[in-house]
Amino acid sequence: DIQMTQFPSSLSASIGDRVTITCRASQDINNYLAWFQQKPGKAPKSLIYSASSLQGGVSSKFSGSGSGSDFTLTISSLQPEDFAIYYCLQYSTYPWTFGQGTKVEIK
Amino acid sequence: QLVESGGGLVQPGRSLRLSCTASGFTVDYHMSWFRQAPGKGLEWVGLIRRKASGGTTEYAASVEGRFTISRDDSKSILYLHMTGLTTEDTAVYYCSSDGTTPMSTWGQGTLVTVSS
Numbered sequence: 156d157i158q159m160t161q162f163p164s165s166l167s168a169s170i171g172d173r174v175t176i177t178c179r180a181s182q183d184i185n186n187y188l189a190w191f192q193q194k195p196g197k198a199p200k201s202l203i204y205s206a207s208s209l210q211g212g213v214s215s216k217f218s219g220s221g222s223g224s225d226f227t228l229t230i231s232s233l234q235p236e237d238f239a240i241y242y243c244l245q246y247s248t249y250p251w252t253f254g255q256g257t258k259v260e261i262k
Numbered sequence: 263q264l265v266e267s268g269g270g271l272v273q274p275g276r277s278l279r280l281s282c283t284a285s286g287f288t289v290d291y292h293m294s295w296f297r298q299a300p301g302k303g304l305e306w307v308g309l310i311r312r313k314a315s316g317g318t319t320e321y322a323a324s325v326e327g328r329f330t331i332s333r334d335d336s337k338s339i340l341y342l343h344m345t346g347l348t349t350e351d352t353a354v355y356y357c358s359s360d361g362t363t364p365m366s367t368w369g370q371g372t373l374v375t376v377s378s
Contacts, residue, residue, distance in 0.1 A: 189365060191304070193304075197370075198356055198368045198369060199296075199356070199368055200368070201363075201364075201365050201366055201368070204363050204364045204365070204366075205364075208363070210363055210366055211363070242303065244304070244306070244365075246364065246365075249309075249320045250306060250320075250321075250322045250323060251294075251309075252306065253303055253304045253305065253306070254303075256303045256304075
């Protein structure tokens with residue numbers, strides 16, 4: 156199985172900060188990488204697919220980058236509604252596997 | 263939107279069938295099930311391809327042979343038939359559908375609790 160290592164596991168940031176979350180795959184995943192946001196008690200929301208493509212209706216403050224096995228999610232200017240847990244998912248090879256999640260908290 | 267149903271309390275070893283009903287869009291896409299144990303991260307459960315791609319399935323090792331995913335496109339419903347349930351299967355189960363982009367639509371989830 157492909158292992159997805161996501162870091163940091165948590166971070167504290169202030170409103171307006173630029174935040175970066177990293178996900179590293181144990182092998183090349185051909186950019187089949189998605190990012191999700193999950194708020195407490197809610198379903199995950201898809202933000203990014205194919206490593207860098209923004210899902211429809213998602214704010215352009217979210218961006219994804221990377222290739223091969225190293226990927227990042229960037230939030231350009233953190234807003235109150237962005238405090239949540241973020242997960243990466245590789246869907247290149249079965250079984251699909253998630254990163255452990257990054258909890259973004261208010262500083 | 264997608265709406266899951268069928269969750270609840272079930273004893274170990276028993277079976278349960280979850281449904282995921284789509285409204286407002288066609289379900290002629292690849293569809294997946296995910297789950298999240300209490301206080302844990304997300305886990306992929308399995309996928310069923312669209313009928314035009316053969317309607318074939320893939321499963322996580324943890325559920326292979328116990329869970330079956332099926333679909334009834336005429337009713338716009340995705341199913342997850344779970345057998346041999348254990349306490350490790352306790353989780354919120356989410357369905358997701360591709361659209362023009364992967365995993366673009368998610369349901370709100372349904373809680374399955376396996377306990378005696």
